[in-house]
Amino acid sequence: MKNKSVFIGHWCYTKPVLIPNENGDIVIIKKMSFGPLEVYEWGIDFNNTPYECYNWVENDFYKYENYRKNITKEELFNQILSLILLFKENGLSEWINIYNKILDGLNLV
Numbered sequence: 588m589k590n591k592s593v594f595i596g597h598w599c600y601t602k603p604v605l606i607p608n609e610n611g612d613i614v615i616i617k618k619m620s621f622g623p624l625e626v627y628e629w630g631i632d633f634n635n636t637p638y639e640c641y642n643w644v645e646n647d648f649y650k651y652e653n654y655r656k657n658i659t660k661e662e663l664f665n666q667i668l669s670l671i672l673l674f675k676e677n678g679l680s681e682w683i684n685i686y687n688k689i690l691d692g693l694n695l696v
Contacts, residue, residue: 595677597622600670603689607633615689616666629658629666637663664690 592601597620604614611633619626628640639662640655667686674682 593679593682595673600682603685605689612638615663616670629663631663632657639666660693664693667693 590602592599594600598618599621601617601619603616607613612630613632614628614630616629617626618628624644626640626642626644628638628642630638630640632638637658637660638655639658642653667690671683671686671690674680674686
């Protein structure tokens, strides 16, 4: 994929990172807003458990609302399906193909 990120509205979506990071997380969906500065992330952790993470980065006002929680495989699927629909509405076929392949891979697990 030539573009590593895409803006839709005030959200910036980044390309999935399917190689585990230093914490062992595979980041499937990451979206960031730059006004206010906040980040949502969905993926699979080192135990193969789906997770959702939210971080308020702008200042200290909402830092206590940051969270990370385990979610069900179905919830992760639904997030990916919602994202595919969003990309379809915005004519981003290359991104749709990437997330369809991820869905196919998750069905095998």
